[in-house]
Amino acid sequence: MRIDLHTHSLASDGTDTPADLVRAANVAGLDVVALTDHDAMSGWDEAAQAADEVGITLVPGLEISTKYDHRGVHLLAYLPDPTHPSLVAALDRILAGRTARTPAIVDALRRHGIAITEDDVRREAGGSVAAGRPHVADALVRLGVATDRTQAFTDLLSPGGPGYADRYAAPLEEMIPIVTDAGGVTVIAHPWGRNGRVVLDVDALAHLKDLGLAGIEVDHQDHSPADRSELRGIAADLDLVVTGSSDHHGLGKVDHDLGVHTTDPEQYERLVSLASSA
Ligand SMILES: [Zn+2]
Numbered sequence: 001m002r003i004d005l006h007t008h009s010l011a012s013d014g015t016d017t018p019a020d021l022v023r024a025a026n027v028a029g030l031d032v033v034a035l036t037d038h039d040a041m042s043g044w045d046e047a048a049q050a051a052d053e054v055g056i057t058l059v060p061g062l063e064i065s066t067k068y069d070h071r072g073v074h075l076l077a078y079l080p081d082p083t084h085p086s087l088v089a090a091l092d093r094i095l096a097g098r099t100a101r102t103p104a105i106v107d108a109l110r111r112h113g114i115a116i117t118e119d120d121v122r123r124e125a126g127g128s129v130a131a132g133r134p135h136v137a138d139a140l141v142r143l144g145v146a147t148d149r150t151q152a153f154t155d156l157l158s159p160g161g162p163g164y165a166d167r168y169a170a171p172l173e174e175m176i177p178i179v180t181d182a183g184g185v186t187v188i189a190h191p192w193g194r195n196g197r198v199v200l201d202v203d204a205l206a207h208l209k210d211l212g213l214a215g216i217e218v219d220h221q222d223h224s225p226a227d228r229s230e231l232r233g234i235a236a237d238l239d240l241v242v243t244g245s246s247d248h249h250g251l252g253k254v255d256h257d258l259g260v261h262t263t264d265p266e267q268y269e270r271l272v273s274l275a276s277s278a
Pocket residue numbers: 063074189190
């Protein structure tokens with residue numbers, strides 16, 4: 001059984017519709033795929049219908065923008081009740097912050113001498129409810145300012161760059177219990193990507209587990225083989241579920257093909273059982 005628990009569609013910053021993503025997962029030989037758009041659950045229905053049609057299992061999820069110790073942390077949430085009031089309120093607040101951020105980024109880039117407009121970004125965002133930096137990056141590529149998303153981020157959009165603007169993210173220590181209350185389970189995405197080990201050390205992970213954290217994503221392209229074996233050891237010590245996933249973004253991110261990393265079926269079963277027992 002091949003299981004990929006982290007993918008993005010057009011509902012956030014992927015390039016496939018939710019249905020196309022599920023069909024691609026089937027073609028890639030996956031039996032289980034989770035749709036985890038950034039701060040958005042709007043792709044679930046379409047993805048679920050496509051999963052029924054092709055005969056694979058869809059795990060409805062999302063990747064929530066949180067903050068811990070002043071750093072951004074991505075929190076994967078699986079199988080929460082999408083109508084749970086505290087979850088809905090938290091996501092609304094994140095989305096409002098994201099929406100307010102784009103004009104700030106566009107202003108900063110214009111001050112830097114780049115003739116980009118909010119319309120340019122809106123065109124790239126299409127039907128996404130979570131217009132954000134990846135769409136600004138796409139607009140910069142279309143305008144010929146950057147060669148690809150990666151370069152746009154490296155040169156302009158990352159912290160310290162001329163086009164960076166901060167935005168609201170939910171406190172991680174509040175978000176984990178909210179997802180649990182909503183009947184879901186939480187897994188920290190790529191905990192040691194982008195130098196995350198500075199804040200997400202073993203003590204922090206033990207503390208987060210006490211708050212209800214179910215697992216950590218270990219097998220991810222942002223982790224070196226050494227990171228992975230160290231994280232696997234920590235997960236074993238703390239009795240955290242270990243996942244592996246592609247973080248697929250369609251054409252929006254290279255080297256993240258569907259199924260490039262997968263989750264062990266036993267670990268997947270553990271996650272699902274934690275969700276249904278909540
Ligand atoms: Zn992420």
